Amino acid sequence: MSCIGASHLSKSYGSVRAVDDISLSVRPGQVFGFLGPNGAGKSTTIKMLTTLIPPSKGTLNILGIDAVADPLRVRHRIGVVLQQPSYEPTLSVEKSFDKYGMMWNVPKTERKKRTEQLISDFDLKHIRKKRNEDLSIGQRRRVQVAREFMHDMDLLFLDEPTVGLDPGARRKLLDYLKKKVETGLTIFYTTHILSEAEYLCDEIAIIDNGRIVTVDTPNALKNRFGNKKTIRIRLKEKRPDMQDMLSGISDCKIDFEGGTSITIHSEKSELVLLQVLKTLSNNSVEIEDLSAVPTNLEEIFLKVVREDAPDN
Amino acid sequence: MHPIIRLVNRNITISLNPGFLIWQIIFPLIYIFVAGFAYAPLINSVPLGARDLDYPAYLASGMIGFNIMNSTLVSGIIIWNDRRHGMFEQIMSGPFTRSHYILSNICTIGVIGLASATLIALVGYPVFFESVEFSLVTVPIIIFGAITGSILFGSLASIISTRLRSSEGFNVIINTVFLFFAFVSTAFYPAEGAPEPLRTAFYLNPLTYLVDVIRAGIFGGITEFVILEMLVLAGLAATLFVIASKLLTRLDF
Ligand SMILES: Nc1ncnc2c1ncn2[C@@H]1O[C@H](COP(=O)(O)OP(=O)(O)O)[C@@H](O)[C@H]1O
Ligand SMILES: [Mg+2]
Numbered sequence: 001m002s003c004i005g006a007s008h009l010s011k012s013y014g015s016v017r018a019v020d021d022i023s024l025s026v027r028p029g030q031v032f033g034f035l036g037p038n039g040a041g042k043s044t045t046i047k048m049l050t051t052l053i054p055p056s057k058g059t060l061n062i063l064g065i066d067a068v069a070d071p072l073r074v075r076h077r078i079g080v081v082l083q084q085p086s087y088e089p090t091l092s093v094e095k096s097f098d099k100y101g102m103m104w105n106v107p108k109t110e111r112k113k114r115t116e117q118l119i120s121d122f123d124l125k126h127i128r129k130k131r132n133e134d135l136s137i138g139q140r141r142r143v144q145v146a147r148e149f150m151h152d153m154d155l156l157f158l159d160e161p162t163v164g165l166d167p168g169a170r171r172k173l174l175d176y177l178k179k180k181v182e183t184g185l186t187i188f189y190t191t192h193i194l195s196e197a198e199y200l201c202d203e204i205a206i207i208d209n210g211r212i213v214t215v216d217t218p219n220a221l222k223n224r225f226g227n228k229k230t231i232r233i234r235l236k237e238k239r240p241d242m243q244d245m246l247s248g249i250s251d252c253k254i255d256f257e258g259g260t261s262i263t264i265h266s267e268k269s270e271l272v273l274l275q276v277l278k279t280l281s282n283n284s285v286e287i288e289d290l291s292a293v294p295t296n297l298e299e300i301f302l303k304v305v306r307e308d309a310p311d312n
Numbered sequence: 313m314h315p316i317i318r319l320v321n322r323n324i325t326i327s328l329n330p331g332f333l334i335w336q337i338i339f340p341l342i343y344i345f346v347a348g349f350a351y352a353p354l355i356n357s358v359p360l361g362a363r364d365l366d367y368p369a370y371l372a373s374g375m376i377g378f379n380i381m382n383s384t385l386v387s388g389i390i391i392w393n394d395r396r397h398g399m400f401e402q403i404m405s406g407p408f409t410r411s412h413y414i415l416s417n418i419c420t421i422g423v424i425g426l427a428s429a430t431l432i433a434l435v436g437y438p439v440f441f442e443s444v445e446f447s448l449v450t451v452p453i454i455i456f457g458a459i460t461g462s463i464l465f466g467s468l469a470s471i472i473s474t475r476l477r478s479s480e481g482f483n484v485i486i487n488t489v490f491l492f493f494a495f496v497s498t499a500f501y502p503a504e505g506a507p508e509p510l511r512t513a514f515y516l517n518p519l520t521y522l523v524d525v526i527r528a529g530i531f532g533g534i535t536e537f538v539i540l541e542m543l544v545l546a547g548l549a550a551t552l553f554v555i556a557s558k559l560l561t562r563l564d565f
Contacts, residue, residue, distance in 0.1 A: 072407070072409055075408070085398050089393065090329050099322050099325055102318060102321060102322065104406065105407070
């Protein structure tokens with residue numbers, strides 16, 4: 001059974017098609033990444049999945065419940081961190097955690113325990129007595145994400161949770177989420193930052209202009225779109241005969257730089273590299289240094305989104 | 313615990329801050345004791361039905377209605393702040409429905425309105441006890457006033473807060489509307505003494521009806537007119553409540 005089963009979801013605002021015929025399926029225990037540029041339709045999708053807005057079209061099943069017919073039952077079992085900040089301005093951080101737990105019907109002793117745990121897990125000790133309205137944007141974001149863990153849930157939605165966080169806090173949050181996934185939580189995670197999706201997600205959907213362009217694992221995406229690798233080899237000494245030596249190798253483009261260094265661009269980099277290394281060794285060429293420059297998801301992402309653009 | 317009770321608990325927690333308590337307690341006390349006694353030498357007595365009241369007693373009883381109205385501003389402010397600070401969406405994605413949210417707001421203003429009326433009645437009691445005519449209906453009438461008044465003004469504040477987007481607009485409109493209600497009413501002075509256009513204006517104002525009803529409960533004199541006023545109050549409260557609920561139901565994210 002899938003945790004999220006969405007089929008042909010659409011949402012229009014007047015003539016704007018914010019989300020246009022999206023179908024997706026998220027398995028239990030998975031981190032599902034929803035990746036796309038600003039205005040792609042990520043937040044609109046998350047608002048439909050979290051029952052905040054009804055879809056204009058399509059069917060939606062969350063945790064085995066028909067989310068359009070029975071939104072309240074879904075709400076009991078999900079956690080939601082929207083893109084927009086949410087906080088009780090006049091309450092202190094710890095008090096707002098306690099009240100949030102109370103709203104979720106968490107017993108008082110359990111609330112106390114969780115508040116302490118979250119304050120320590122999210123490094124909030126120095127601001128625990130501060131009022132929420134006096135926090136910086138980044139602190140507020142951390143508090144908002146932490147607060148969601150005051151209650152139990154089977155499925156957590158996070159809409160660009162790391163915006164406003166510094167790199168250290170960002171990494172900490174991602175690691176915290178990974179730990180939670182190990183205990184069985186399923187996460188739906190939107191971001192416009194690729195390195196995050198790559199680090200955290202088991203599967204990534206790339207969305208653009210309200211449509212899902214592609215869905216795959218981070219590695220498969222790299223293989224499908226980004227197996228073109230660049231490999232640099234530096235030699236110990238100058239070998240003017242190198243060009244002749246390597247001329248028989250196909251499926252690649254080799255640049256020779258002054259006889260001491262070569263750069264290989266290839267779609268089958270692993271195979272090509274093996275051949276190159278064999279040839280060099282047969283001719284007793286000594287290698288000083290070898291480095292591979294992997295394609296990152298950033299390039300894939302730009303490529304996919306660009307190819308999808310209507311004016312292309 | 314029922315979801316509505318949990319939301320009321322939360323609403324009361326976020327509303328009870330020092331600013332609100334000053335607004336709720338200090339402000340009416342200043343009116344009753346400073347204005348009431350400062351004006352007393354100038355205003356010997358105020359006619360109420362067939363009898364005359366001294367001004368401090370008249371004013372203190374008026375302050376009960378005034379305070380009910382003031383306290384229900386809270387409901388508008390809660391909705392306004394919830395939208396501005398993302399808590400409306402947060403709550404609606406949690407284990408609650410819109411009806412829970414709306415009903416919890418009504419209960420919150422009911423509780424705060426009733427507490428406020430009780431507080432002013434207790435504090436004002438020494439001022440008007442000489443004129444009080446206790447009867448079986450005194451307490452029920454004050455409760456009726458507190459509840460219909462809370463719903464009426466609470467719904468109105470909610471309507472304003474769902475219609476506006478900017479903070480400046482919200483503050484200006486809420487303050488203007490409530491200033492008009494406060495001073496173009498019989499809370500501070502009787503309609504009988506006022507010149508004509510003002511006198512009619514008094515009766516275009518629901519606070520006048522609320523204050524009249526509460527005075528009738530405290531000092532006796534439930535006439536046919538007062539019963540009519542009660543009906544107007546109840547009808548208006550029901551209508552505004554339906555409109556506010558509709559608007560809240562349609563509020564999008
Ligand atoms: N409430 C709304 N009313 C009108 N248009 C909206 C509304 N919400 C979103 N949109 C439009 O829908 C599109 C997708 O927005 P959104 O889902 O917020 O994208 P993302 O989260 O990926 O940045 C945008 O063009 C946006 O302007
Ligand atoms: Mg967004």
